[in-house]
Amino acid sequence: MDLRQRVVAAVEEGASCRAAAKRFGVGASSAIRWVSRVNARGTLEADKRGGNVRSHRNDAHLELIFGWIAEKPDLTLAEVAERLGDAVGYRPLPSIVCRFFKRHGVTRKKRLLMLPIQESMEP
Template sequence: MAKPLSPDLRLRIVRAVEDEGMSCRGAAGRFGVAPSTAIELVSEWRSTGACEAEAQGGDRRSARIEGHAAEILSLVEATPDMTLAEIADHLFKVHGERFAPSVVWRFFDRRNITFKKNIARQRAGSAGRRR
């Protein structure tokens, strides 16, 4: 992933346009950046008075399911043996938002919530392996 432009370079581009009267394309050529970059920097400077880089990367997809965190946790507390697919189905029926079971699993994984297997639910061992 490309690194953001340094704050110093951003300010030099803006000053070239604002103080020296250069065009955005001229400033872009002088500093070796794309014209669209210079145009966006100057536009941001004029609207907000700053031209700082925004944070890069990070999780952009989990915000949807995190909005239902309290409901999901209360569902699991009320019905501990509920499957991931059942939780996803519940969210679809109640809120109309579709989540894959893997998204529900990642929700629990981010919170380090694990569910231990219940001995009463384990299958019988394979035939012929008696102790």
């Protein structure tokens, strides 16, 4: 942050972005971007990086989704996404639905019912 402030201060004192970048040993594109950020936003703070932002949209429909799962426990992630699209007009990717379930501690493993071994089938 200190380096960004020194580069922007040099530009505000009259140096070009490229000259300030060379003086402080940073890339010209970085200096141009930092000066633009100060002019547009008034701050040098970096943007928040990464993170999951889309799966939280499903939280507004929590009761609806849990109702579907209670009604039909073997729904696939794609089927839940499709139902959301039909019900509320927002169709998330199945991976977004998966993150929603993980965040709420819902485990949905499909298990095949094991048939009992019949004793009459022994060789």
